[in-house]
Amino acid sequence: MRPNAVSGLVRRHARWVVPVATPPIADGTVVTEGDRITWVGPRASAPAGGEDEELGDSILTPGLVNAHSHLDLTMMRGALEDLPFFDWVGTLVRAKREVLTGDDFRAAALLGVAEGLSRGITTFGDTADNDAAFDALLALGARGIAYREVFGPDPAQVSASIAGLTSAVAAMRLRETSLVRVGVSPHAPYSVSDALFAAVGAFAEREGLPLAVHVAESAAEDDLVIRAAGPFAQFLRGRGIVVERRAYGPIQLLDAAGLLRRSTLLIHCVRASASDVARMADTGCGIAHCPASNAKLGHGIAPLKEFLAAGARVGLGSDSMASNNTMDLLAEARLASLQQRALTKKPDALPARAAFRLATLGGAEALRLDDETGSLVPGMQADLVAFRMSDFGEPVADPLAALVFGAGQVVAHRVVVAGRERVRDGVVHGLAPAVRERVVDAAARLAQWRTARASG
Ligand SMILES: [Zn+2]
Incomplete structure (x- = not known):
């Protein structure tokens, strides 16, 4: 899938799908068309057609x-x-x-x-x-x-x-x-x-x-x-x-x-x-x-x-x-x-x-955006995240327990917003390297200012 392109029909398959609105699905599939989710369920009964994205040993959740x-x-x-x-x-x-x-x-x-x-x-x-x-x-x-x-x-x-x-x-x-x-x-x-x-x-x-x-x-x-x-x-x-x-x-x-x-x-x-x-x-x-x-x-x-x-x-x-x-x-x-x-x-x-x-x-x-995002339900916006199971410490017996109690600076494997891929393997599409340098520079000036105030 090309970054930043709104896709046609895509079937994303993962070891676990956590729709939030309903219980986790082992070997699940989420189907999206453009910026919308069209189907969520077990891979074995997923509708045919479209492009397949294999997310492997991942937990696929709403953004x-x-x-x-x-x-x-x-x-x-x-x-x-x-x-x-x-x-x-x-x-x-x-x-x-x-x-x-x-x-x-x-x-x-x-x-x-x-x-x-x-x-x-x-x-x-x-x-x-x-x-x-x-x-x-x-x-x-x-x-x-x-x-x-x-x-x-x-x-x-x-x-x-x-x-x-x-x-x-x-x-x-x-x-x-x-x-x-x-x-x-x-x-x-x-x-x-x-x-x-x-x-x-x-x-x-x-x-x-x-x-x-x-x-x-x-x-x-x-x-x-x-x-x-x-x-x-x-x-x-x-x-x-x-x-x-x-x-x-x-x-x-x-x-x-x-x-x-x-x-x-x-x-x-x-x-x-x-x-x-x-x-x-x-x-x-x-x-x-x-x-x-x-x-x-x-x-x-x-x-x-x-x-x-x-x-x-x-x-x-x-x-x-x-x-x-x-x-x-x-x-x-x-x-x-x-x-x-x-x-x-x-x-x-x-x-x-x-x-x-x-x-x-x-x-x-809380933000009153729950008719658009926050759960994997057909009709909702295609905001999806795949986390690698290995990042939570394996084995993963309970995907929800892994997500919440195995957490520690976990980086997302894939992130999709409104059907467009925004992150692949932890790398954010479209972030210029100069941005990080500018922020590091601002932080250094801030630290200098704090030191000057403390000693002055
Ligand atoms: Zn605040």
Whole structure:
């Protein structure tokens, strides 16, 4: 099969097919025509005709869905280690302003999409305050929603913030495709005023845009929202912004601003209360659960079992390289399952099939893309990944257990998005070698800047 060409009828055969929506199939076949899946089942009963692709001892699954990333920050891998959250946010913001350039973000986003694709991620829910990730998704043929970030903790900034967002979104929407869509992201309660939340919510509703927001992530955020105290309150007061108690919790703050709705993705929700969880499920919000990022930054473990028990739409997110040094959804699924088992002391707290569902169909549901991707069902988009069984440690007795518990920087053998091959043997089609050099250079400048600040 020629890379980047939409194929006619293709029959892909693998030792295991994991459709997610239905149980695994031994010696299975997935038939696609153009950008669609037309048949899934045992090879012995597959319809005849078309081109055959033998994937051998592989596990063929739907493309993985990364419900939350910051692709333009790929150069920050390992750059902001071990900082308290307020300092971490502040250093990240200053680094973006003082060290990094538009070319850095563009290269980082390309490398980020390539890394994701090479690990089997075909769909990204990405947030950024530039269009680097949007361009990178388009350039490398991945699927996703590029949520354009907007900031403004001072209520006096609302109209300026909305004006900036409106023109940025309008420019991006001119280049929107069926694969890559545009959304908006009022960043977080510590960087967005209540008035701006409400204004962005109204804008998104008017424009029919999906919305994503970081929420209930840290103790410092709770301190600001609930008690008008802590480092964020002090920082905002230092900028002359009036800080008052805003709500009983960050999720209630979003509820009051009218943002809890079906097209909203809530990122993190580590500190969601029982009533928050019920409200999130009732309103149909999606949730991006980011277990590695939440653990690494010392925020804790989000109530995933409660999200699922309430019937919420939950997917997994890697978050940025600044808070999680890998983009590996299988590793996130593994961690999510291990955390729930450790917390509940129950070996069946999050079975492998449920954890792998989070990395695929759950993420598609959280992004409201589940009628297109996330499972291998006839009629769905041909987003497929083949993983080599030997990469999980053989023998593979249970393909779902291998995917979730054998994970460790596994590279995809084949990746197909909407019928077009994007990765072969771990190599991403269309990534220029100069991209990696640019990102390495940006990371070196970042490290130099950090050293100078530490000694100065
Ligand atoms: Zn994030």
